[in-house]
Amino acid sequence: MRRAVLIAVPYLWLLALFLVPFAIVFKVSLSDTALAIPPYTPTLKDGFGALISGLDFENFVFLTQDDLYWKAYVSSLQIAFFSTIVTLLVGYPMAYAMARAPEEWRPTLMMLVILPFWTSFLIRVYAWVGILSTEGFLNQFLLWTGIIDTPLTILNTNWAVYIGIVYTYLPFMILPIYAALERLDESLIEAAEDLGCSRMQAFWLVTIPLSRNGIVAGCFLVFIPALGEFVIPSLLGGSGTLMIGKVLFEEFFANRDWPVASAVAVILLLILIIPIILFQRNEQRQQEAEQ
Amino acid sequence: MTKTMLSTVAALAVIASSAMAEEVRVYNWSDYIDESLLTKFEEETGIDLIYDVFDSNEVLETKMLAGSSGYDVVVPSGTFLQRQISAGAFQKLDKSKLPNLENMWDVISERVGKYDPGNEYAINYMWGTTGIGVNVEKVKEVLGEDAPISSLALVFDPANMEKLSACGVHFLDAPAEIIPAALNYIGENPDAQDAETIQKAEPVLTAIAPYVQKFHSSEYINALANGDICVAVGWSGDILQARDRAAEADNGVIIEYNAPKEGALMWFDNMAIPVDAPNPDGAHKFLNFIMDAQNMAAASNYVYYANGNLASQEFLVEDVIGDTAIYPDAETLEKLYTTSPYDAKTQRVVTRLWTKVKSGT
Numbered sequence: 001m002r003r004a005v006l007i008a009v010p011y012l013w014l015l016a017l018f019l020v021p022f023a024i025v026f027k028v029s030l031s032d033t034a035l036a037i038p039p040y041t042p043t044l045k046d047g048f049g050a051l052i053s054g055l056d057f058e059n060f061v062f063l064t065q066d067d068l069y070w071k072a073y074v075s076s077l078q079i080a081f082f083s084t085i086v087t088l089l090v091g092y093p094m095a096y097a098m099a100r101a102p103e104e105w106r107p108t109l110m111m112l113v114i115l116p117f118w119t120s121f122l123i124r125v126y127a128w129v130g131i132l133s134t135e136g137f138l139n140q141f142l143l144w145t146g147i148i149d150t151p152l153t154i155l156n157t158n159w160a161v162y163i164g165i166v167y168t169y170l171p172f173m174i175l176p177i178y179a180a181l182e183r184l185d186e187s188l189i190e191a192a193e194d195l196g197c198s199r200m201q202a203f204w205l206v207t208i209p210l211s212r213n214g215i216v217a218g219c220f221l222v223f224i225p226a227l228g229e230f231v232i233p234s235l236l237g238g239s240g241t242l243m244i245g246k247v248l249f250e251e252f253f254a255n256r257d258w259p260v261a262s263a264v265a266v267i268l269l270l271i272l273i274i275p276i277i278l279f280q281r282n283e284q285r286q287q288e289a290e291q
Numbered sequence: 292m293t294k295t296m297l298s299t300v301a302a303l304a305v306i307a308s309s310a311m312a313e314e315v316r317v318y319n320w321s322d323y324i325d326e327s328l329l330t331k332f333e334e335e336t337g338i339d340l341i342y343d344v345f346d347s348n349e350v351l352e353t354k355m356l357a358g359s360s361g362y363d364v365v366v367p368s369g370t371f372l373q374r375q376i377s378a379g380a381f382q383k384l385d386k387s388k389l390p391n392l393e394n395m396w397d398v399i400s401e402r403v404g405k406y407d408p409g410n411e412y413a414i415n416y417m418w419g420t421t422g423i424g425v426n427v428e429k430v431k432e433v434l435g436e437d438a439p440i441s442s443l444a445l446v447f448d449p450a451n452m453e454k455l456s457a458c459g460v461h462f463l464d465a466p467a468e469i470i471p472a473a474l475n476y477i478g479e480n481p482d483a484q485d486a487e488t489i490q491k492a493e494p495v496l497t498a499i500a501p502y503v504q505k506f507h508s509s510e511y512i513n514a515l516a517n518g519d520i521c522v523a524v525g526w527s528g529d530i531l532q533a534r535d536r537a538a539e540a541d542n543g544v545i546i547e548y549n550a551p552k553e554g555a556l557m558w559f560d561n562m563a564i565p566v567d568a569p570n571p572d573g574a575h576k577f578l579n580f581i582m583d584a585q586n587m588a589a590a591s592n593y594v595y596y597a598n599g600n601l602a603s604q605e606f607l608v609e610d611v612i613g614d615t616a617i618y619p620d621a622e623t624l625e626k627l628y629t630t631s632p633y634d635a636k637t638q639r640v641v642t643r644l645w646t647k648v649k650s651g652t
Contacts, residue, residue, distance in 0.1 A: 033635055035378045037358040066643070071652045134459065135519050156505045239506045239649040247646075253349040254466070254642045256356060256635075 022269070029262035030055035040258045059263040069247065069264065073271065076244040079158070079233075080226040083165040087222050088215065090166060091173030095214070096207075098174070099181035110178075113171050125164055125235050132160050132236070156238035164232040169225065173218035180214025181207070213286045220279040228268055244268055315573035316341045318351065318362040320560065321509055322532060323417070325593035332580050338573050346509040347464070355380040359567055363574035369559045370467060370632035372413055373406040381412045381563045388575040389414075391582035399599035403559050405629060413561035414578055415599030417528070417591070420557055420619070420627060421468045422550040424511070424530030428543075429458045429521035441549035443476040446524055449498045456502035459520030464506040466645035468556055469496070469524065471630050475554050482630045486640045496648040506649055512536070518544045526558075527616060528596035535595070548616045550623055557627035559599070 031054065034041040042054035063069045098109045116124060131137045132155040139151040154160050184207065192202040208215075230245030237243070244264065251261035321344040333340050343362075345351050348371040354360040355367075355375050367375055375381060386392060392414070399415050407413050425440045433454045439445045446452060452460065462469055471481035473492040483489055504520060511523035516536035523530060527548055534546035562581065564574045580586060588606030591598045595610075597617050604612060611617050619627065633641055646652070 035374065035635065037356050037378060037380060039356040039378070068643070068646060068650075068652050133514075133519055135517055153504075239500065239503060240651060242650045242652060250642060250646060253347070253353050254645070255639055256349075256352060257639070 025262045025265055027055070028258055029059055029260075029266050030057065031259045032058070033257050033259055038258070039256050059259045060267075062260060063263055063267065069244075069267075072242050072244045072247045073267070075242040076227050076229075077271075079161060079165070079243060080223050080229075083162055083169070083226050084219050084223045086162065087166050087169055087173045088219060091170055091218065092177055092215070094170075095174045095177035095181055098178050099184070106182075113174050116171070121168065122231065125168065125232055128160065128164055128167070128236055129155060132163070155236060158237065158241055160236035160238075161233050161241055161243075164236045165222075165226050165229060168232065169222040172221040176217040176221065177211055177214040180211040184210050213282065216282050217279070220275055220282075224272060224275060224279075227272060312339050313337070313570065313573055314339045314341060315364065315570055315577050316343070316362045317364045317577060318343050318345060318354075318360070319364075319366045320344060321346045322512065322529065323366075323560075323594055323596075325589050328581075328586055328589055331586070332577065335580065336573075336576055338576065340577075348467075355565060360565055361569060362565055363568040363570050364562055364577050365565060366416055366560050366562055367413075369403065369406040369561070370630060372561050372563060374632045375563075376407060376412050380566055382566045382568070382571060383411050384414070384564065384578070385571075385575060388572075389579050389582065391579050391584075394582050394584050394587070394600050394602035396599050396601035399559070402557075402629065403561060403599070405631075406559070407561070413563040414582060416560050416562050416581065417594070417596035417598050418557065418559045419527040419596045419617075420550040420555040421463065421465075421472065421524070421526055422530070422548060422555050422616075424515055424523045424525055424533060424546055424548050426458070426515065426518060426521040427545050427547050429518070430455065433458055433521070440547065441552050443472060443551045443553045446522065447473060447476045447495055447499060449502070452499045452502040455522055456504070458522075459504045459514070460502060460522045460524075461511040461514060461520050462503050462506045462524045463511075463526070464508045466641050467630065467633070468558070470641060470644070471556055471628070472524070472551075475628070481554070481556065481628050484631065484633065484637060486637060489637070489640055489644065493644050493647065496644075497651075500648045500651075515546055516540065516544060518542060528594050531595035531614075531616065550616065550619060550627070552626075554626040554628055555623075557629055 028040055031040040031042065033039060042051045044051060046054070094113075098106060098113075101109055129136075133139075134151045134153060134155070136155070138154070139148075142148045143151065154163070188206050188210070189202050192206050193199070197205060228245050229243065230249060233241045233243045233246055234249070237246075248261055248264050248268070251257050251264055255261075315338050317340065319342065323344070324342075329340050329342055332338070348368050351365060351367055352371055352375060354362075355365065356378060372381075395414065399418060400410050402418075403413070403415050404410055423440070423443075423445060425445070427440070430438050430440060430445075434445075434451060439451070444451065445455075446460065446462075470489060470492045471483075473495045474483055474488065475481040477491065477495055479488055479491055508525075509529075511520065511525050512529050512533045513536070514520045515523050515530065515533040517540075518537075523533075527550070530546060530548040534548065537544035537546055562578055564571055564578075568574050581590070582600060584600060584602035585606050587598050587600040587603040591603065591611055592606075592608050595614075595617055597611075615623065
C-alpha cells in the first residue's frame with residue numbers, strides 16, 4: 001500500500017505537468033482557427049459532442065504540403081547536432097582538466113563552471129550581441145591587433161547561433177563528464193601504462209570508455225534543448241536562420257494559427273521522444289551496471 | 292525558525308499591500324513614452340502604474356486573443372485594432388469618463404474611424420509613417436553623392452542594396468508594412484487584399500533579401516545610432532530617436548529620415564481597454580490623463596511621433612511640430628496611404644511569403 005502511494009506521487013506529477021498539457025496541445029492541433037477568444041474552434045463551450053466531431057488531422061496534412069516545415073526540422077537537427085559535437089570537443093578537455101586538478105582546487109573550478117547561471121540566461125545571450133556585432137568587442141580587438149582589417153560579420157549569421165548554443169549549454173556537457181571522470185580510478189591508467197600503453201593509447205582505451213556514460217548524458221542534455229531553441233536563434237541568428245522554434249513562433253504569433261502551431265509542436269515532441277528514450281535507456285543501463 | 296517566520300510575515304505583508312493599492316497595467320510599445328509621465332500619473336491619481344512593453348503587434352494580438360492578459364490598457368495599430376474589435380477583445384469606451392476627448396484632432400480621429408467606426412473602442416495615441424532612415428555619410432560613401440535617399444529605389448533596387456549590404460541594412464520585421472511598400476514600389480495598390488497581387492511583392496523582396504542583415508522591429512534604433520548599420524526601413528519616430536541618440540553620443544553619426552517620395556504607409560497606434568481588464572475604471576483615468584494636452588505634448592516631444600491630439604500642438608517644441616518628417620506637409624500627406632486588415636486566409640499567404648523572403652524557403 002505504502003509502496004503504491006509512493007509510486008503514485010511521481011506519476012501524478014507526470015500526469016499533471018506533462019500528459020495534461022500535451023493533451024491540450026494535441027487537442028488544439030486537431031482544431032480549426034477562428035477569429036475569437038481563444039482563436040480556435042471547437043472549444044469546450046460548444047459541448048463535448050461537437051468538440052469531438054469538430055476535430056480532424058487537417059493541420060498535420062498541411063505540414064506535409066509545404067516544404068518549409070521539414071526543412072526547418074532538418075535544419076534544427078543539423079544545428080543541434082553540430083553544436084553538440086562542438087560542445088563535447090570544448091567541454092571534454094575542461095572536464096578532464098577539472099578532474100585532474102589538485103583536489104583542493106576542484107570546488108573552486110566547479111564553482112566557476114556554475115557561476116554563469118547566477119546571471120539570467122537572456123542577459124548572457126544579449127551580452128553576445130555586444131561582443132559579436134560589427135562594432136563589438138571582438139571586432140574591435142581583432143582590428144586593434146591587426147589580424148583583420150575589415151570587421152567580420154558574425155552576428156545575425158548561423159555562426160553566432162552556434163557560438164550562443166555552445167556557450168549556453170557548455171556547463172551541461174562539463175558537469176556529467178566531470179562526474180564520470182572524477183570517479184575514474186587512477187590506478188587503471190597506471191596499469192594500462194605498465195602493460196605497454198602510451199599515454200595517448202591509455203586515454204583512448206581506458207579514460208574515454210570509462211567516461212562514456214558522462215559523454216552520452218552530456219550530449220543528450222545539450223542536444224535536446226538545442227533542438228527546440230528559440231531565444232538564441234532569434235537574438236543572435238540572421239533572417240536566414242531556419243529553426244523549428246522560430247517557425248513555431250511565426251505560426252503562433254504572425255499567423256495567429258494556434259492549431260498549426262500546435263501540430264508543429266506535437267511533431268517536434270515526437271522527434272524528441274526518440275533521443276529521450278535512448279537517454280533513459282542509457283541511464284538505466286548505467287544504474288544496473290552500478291548495482 | 293524565527294527567521295523563516297519573519298520572512299513569511301514580510302512576504303504576506305507585501306502580498307496584502309499590493310492587493311490593497313489600486314493598479315493600472317499598461318502594455319505599450321517599447322521606447323514610446325516619456326517615462327516621467329508614468330510617475331506623474333502615479334502622483335496625480337495615487338494609482339500604481341505597471342508598465343510593460345512589446346515591439347510587435349503580433350505579440351500583442353496573441354495575448355489579446357488568448358484572453359485574460361491582465362492588462363488594462365493596450366496599444367494596437369489600426370488594422371490590428373479592427374481585427375481585435377471584431378474578435379470581441381475590447382470594451383466600448385465610457386466617454387463620460389473621458390472629458391479630455393475634446394482635445395482630440397478630428398482629422399486623425401476620422402482616419403482611425405476606418406478601423407474603429409465612430410471611435411467607440413479606442414483613442415489615437417500616436418501616428419506616423421513607415422519610411423527610410425539613412426546614415427547620410429555612409430550611404431553617400433557607398434552609392435555616391437546622388438544616392439536616392441528619399442526614394443523606395445534605395446531599398447528595393449537590388450543594385451543599390453548589393454552595395455549597401457557592405458554597411459548594413461535592417462528592415463522592419465512587419466510583413467503588413469513592408470509588403471505594401473514593395474507593392475507601391477512596383478506600382479500596384481499597396482492595400483491589395485487578393486493573394487495574386489500580394490504575390491507580386493515576392494520577386495521584389497526576394498531579390499533584395501540576401502542583402503538585408505536583419506529583419507527586426509526594434510534593434511535598428513540602436514544599430515543606426517551606433518553606426519552598426521547605414522540604412523533602416525522603419526518607423527518615423529524610431530529613426531528620429533536614433534538620430535537624437537547619435538547626436539547625444541556625439542559619435543559623428545548623422546541620421547536622416549524620409550517618407551519615400553513614392554508614398555508611405557500611414558499608421559495609427561491606438562489605446563484600447565481589453566474586455567476583461569481588471570480595472571477598467573483606472574484604465575479610463577489613464578486614457579484621460581494621456582489625452583491631457585500637456586501630457587500628450589510631453590510624450591510627443593520625447594518620442595518624436597505626431598499625436599492625434601489637436602490641443603497638444605501648442606505645447607510641442609519646434610523640433611517636433613516644425614519637422615515635416617513628423618508632421619508632414621500637405622503634399623506628403625496626400626501621398627500617404629493606409630491599409631486594411633488581412634483575413635485569415637490572406638494572412639497565411641502574407642506570412643508564408645514573408646518567411647520565404649526571410650529564410651529563402
